[in-house]
Amino acid sequence: MTHQDVVAQLIKLVEPYAEGRVAHITANTGLTGELALDSLKVMDLITDVEDHYEISVPLNTLADIKTVGDLASLIQKHVGNDA
Amino acid sequence: MKENPRLLAVRAVRQELATLGIDPFGIQIDEILSPTEGLIQGRRTILAGTNNYLGLTFDPDCIAAARDALESAGTGTTGSRMANGSYAAHRELELDLARFYGKRDAIVFSTGYQANLGMISALAGPGDTVMIDADSHASIYDGCNLSGANTIRFRHNDPNDLAKRMGRLGAEASHALIVVEGVYSMLGDRAPLREFVEVKKAFGATLLVDEAHSMGVLGEKGRGLCEEMGVLGDIDYVVGTFSKSLGNTGGFCVGDSDEMEVLRYASRPYVFTASLPPATIAATRTALRKLAAADDLRLRIRENAARLHAGLAALGFRLGAPANAVVAVLAGEKVEALRFWHHLLKQGVYVNVMVPPATPGNESLLRCSVSAAHTPEQVDAICAAFASWPGARV
Numbered sequence: 081m082t083h084q085d086v087v088a089q090l091i092k093l094v095e096p097y098a099e100g101r102v103a104h105i106t107a108n109t110g111l112t113g114e115l116a117l118d119s120l121k122v123m124d125l126i127t128d129v130e131d132h133y134e135i136s137v138p139l140n141t142l143a144d145i146k147t148v149g150d151l152a153s154l155i156q157k158h159v160g161n162d163a
Numbered sequence: 164m165k166e167n168p169r170l171l172a173v174r175a176v177r178q179e180l181a182t183l184g185i186d187p188f189g190i191q192i193d194e195i196l197s198p199t200e201g202l203i204q205g206r207r208t209i210l211a212g213t214n215n216y217l218g219l220t221f222d223p224d225c226i227a228a229a230r231d232a233l234e235s236a237g238t239g240t241t242g243s244r245m246a247n248g249s250y251a252a253h254r255e256l257e258l259d260l261a262r263f264y265g266k267r268d269a270i271v272f273s274t275g276y277q278a279n280l281g282m283i284s285a286l287a288g289p290g291d292t293v294m295i296d297a298d299s300h301a302s303i304y305d306g307c308n309l310s311g312a313n314t315i316r317f318r319h320n321d322p323n324d325l326a327k328r329m330g331r332l333g334a335e336a337s338h339a340l341i342v343v344e345g346v347y348s349m350l351g352d353r354a355p356l357r358e359f360v361e362v363k364k365a366f367g368a369t370l371l372v373d374e375a376h377s378m379g380v381l382g383e384k385g386r387g388l389c390e391e392m393g394v395l396g397d398i399d400y401v402v403g404t405f406s407k408s409l410g411n412t413g414g415f416c417v418g419d420s421d422e423m424e425v426l427r428y429a430s431r432p433y434v435f436t437a438s439l440p441p442a443t444i445a446a447t448r449t450a451l452r453k454l455a456a457a458d459d460l461r462l463r464i465r466e467n468a469a470r471l472h473a474g475l476a477a478l479g480f481r482l483g484a485p486a487n488a489v490v491a492v493l494a495g496e497k498v499e500a501l502r503f504w505h506h507l508l509k510q511g512v513y514v515n516v517m518v519p520p521a522t523p524g525n526e527s528l529l530r531c532s533v534s535a536a537h538t539p540e541q542v543d544a545i546c547a548a549f550a551s552w553p554g555a556r557v
Contacts, residue, residue, distance in 0.1 A: 120520035123316055127297070130315075136331045138292070138313035 081159065083107075086152040093128050094148060097121050107149030133159055183498065185505045187516045197221060198410075198536040203513060209541050211531045212515040216380050216488050217460045218536025219410035219453060225446040232445035239440045245428065252444040259451055260415050264386055264401060268423035271415050271444075273436045275375055275404025276302040278414030280309055281432035282371060282402055283342065287312035292332060292339040294325060296354070298347050298523050300373065309431070312340075319347075319523065322358035329366045337367035345377035345388035349522055349530065351489025353377075353388055360397045371400040371416075379408025379454045380464055380488045405443070409450040413439045460535040464488055467533045467542050474546035475531075479556040483528065492529040492549070500527030503552055510548035 087107045094105060098115050111117050117125065126137050129151070135158040145151050166174075180186050192210075194202040198218035199210050219225055236250065244253060253271055260269035272278040283306030287293050291312040295303055298319040307314040318324040329336045341363055343354045356372065363370040374387035382390030385408070389395040399420065405413035420426070427433050439447075465486075472486035483491030494500035497518045504516035507529070515530040522528050531545065 118520040123297070127316060127318065130328070130331075134331065136313075136315055136328065138315055140308070140311065140314050 081156065083149075083152055083156060086155050086159075087148060089132070090129070090148055090152050090155070093132060094125060097125055105148060107147065107152065109148050110146055111148065111151065113146070129155060135159060180501070183501060185501045187501065187504050190508075190513070192513075195220075199534055199538075199541055201513070203508065206509075206511055208508070208511045208513050209537075209544055210513050211533070211537075211545050212513045213534070214376070214407035214532055215410060215534045215536065216376075216408045216464055216532070217410070217454060217457055218534045219408070219450050222410065222450065222453065224453065225410065225449045228449040229442035229446035232441040236441035238442075240438045242438070243434060243436055244438045245434045247438075249438065250441060250444070252441060252448070253438060256444050256448050256451075257415070259448055260417055263384075263451060263455060264395065264417040266401070266417040267419045267421070269415055269417040270423060270427045270430075270433065271413060271439065272433055273413060273439055275402075275406055275414035276305075277432040277436060278402045278404065278416055279303050279342075279373060280306045281430035282400060282416045282426070283307055283312075283340070284309040284432065285426045285430035286310075286369070286371070286400075287340050292335055294328060294339055294341045294368075296320065296343050296347075298344075298349065299342065300344065300348060300375070303342050303344075303373065306342075320352065320354055322355055322362050325359065326362045326365065329362065329368065339366070339368045341368050341370045343370070343372055345372055345374040345381070346487060346489065347523075348376050348489065349517055349528060350483030350491045351376070351487040351530075352484035353487070356388055356392045356394050356398075360394050364397070369399045370397070371402060372398050373402045375402070375404045375407060376489060378403045379457070380461065385454045385457060385461060405447045405450075408454055409447050411443050411447045411450060413443060413447060457535075463535040464533055467535065467537050467539070470539060470542045471531060471533055471545060474543065475549055478546065478550050480549065481556075488533050490531045490533060492531070494527045494529045497527050499554060500529065503554060504529060506552055506554075507548050510551055512545050512548040514545075 091105045097117055101116055102109055102114050111122055130137050137158055192201040192203055198215050198220050201208055201210050257269040257271050272281050279302035287310040289311040293307050293312045293314050295316055296319055297316050315328055317328050343359055346353050372389055377387035379385040381388050389398050400416050400418040402416045405411040468486045468488055471490050476482055481493040494503055500516055507514055517528040517530055519525055
């Protein structure tokens with residue numbers, strides 16, 4: 081699973097939360113920046129991510145996650161660990 | 164002066180409220196007239212936005228106990244129990260609480276917020292896992308932060324979702340701490356505690372239940388949803404507060420673990436906080452005795468809750484949960500909810516307004532809390548104030 085694969089999947093998971101605020105979401109799109117997700121929405125997104133990839137993503141590991149690409153990298157790490 | 168960038172978001176919200184001329188988060192009650200009435204902006208106002216569930220804040224016996232303790236033991240303890248010593252009454256209150264719940268021991272904290280902070284951060288640390296309900300109170304989230312443990316959130320009130328996430332932990336699941344609330348403060352909905360107990364048992368985990376909004380209200384003796392569901396013996400730790408049904412301030416945890424005595428010394432929010440003053444302890448001990456015997460008050464709060472719930476439902480409002488001491492009206496978009504709240508205040512009714520992200524989902528709430536001390540006429544007046552809102556029922 082490449083970084084691009086995860087980013088593409090993540091964009092699908094993020095879109096319902098984005099509510100059209102960003103026309104073209106990319107790896108560089110900020111979750112709390114351009115997408116303006118509040119803390120609750122970010123946590124809801126993580127819950128969806130956990131279910132999609134069947135992994136655990138503890139909330140305390142999210143402090144440095146700013147963009148879709150950052151989250152994709154974190155997911156890759158967890159998928160690797162859990163595989 | 165340079166602006167602190169961390170305060171920009173809060174400053175923006177404050178500015179928005181100032182523009183609207185509505186400030187529910189800075190409301191001042193100029194005079195408290197009774198457990199259910201106060202003077203706000205020069206107007207006699209029904210208080211339906213407190214957590215004074217049993218209405219004990221003006222109880223003459225509690226006031227007398229506080230006055231006696233104030234005169235005999237002074238205004239404050241001036242330090243933490245560990246560094247500066249416990250008063251005998253601190254320990255007596257702990258033993259009262261342990262007896263009340265039928266648990267081995269209790270720890271008293273200086274606030275309910277600190278009880279969650281103190282217990283979660285003492286029970287879990289880096290490398291451990293804490294499983295929390297998605298709609299948990301901030302004190303639970305903050306307790307997890309303080310602990311440094313891996314914090315995993317499960318879908319609100321969903322034992323199957325918890326079990327699924329516990330399953331992903333593998334062998335680690337048996338060391339996990341699960342944290343839920345009995346009644347959730349925003350919507351007033353109850354946790355499926357029996358099912359959560361089953362998950363805890365299946366994985367051999369530890370279960371902590373915060374009964375802040377159910378103590379005194381639910382259960383035959385007021386021991387909360389754990390008692391009402393018949394699972395009190397299966398709950399490892401029950402956390403509660405003195406600041407709601409007991410009409411004071413402070414928090415506690417009761418448990419059967421033989422580690423209770425050690426836990427307090429591992430809890431920074433216990434160790435590094437000034438202990439509760441004598442008057443607070445004395446009034447709380449008296450209130451706890453009253454709470455245990457308050458069958459009449461529990462009946463009255465249920466009647467009041469049912470009356471308010473039915474009245475608001477009949478007016479066409481969407482409500483957050485079945486009748487309970489917390490009755491939440493779903494109020495849609497933030498600015499409209501703030502205007503609705505302001506309208507209620509002008510009608511002489513004070514409720515709480517909650518806006519996202521502090522609320523579940525994407526919706527604002529007008530949260531009413533019912534007291535046993537509300538009269539039926541006051542409950543009807545609350546309904547009438549809601550009925551007078553000229554805006555849409557969203």
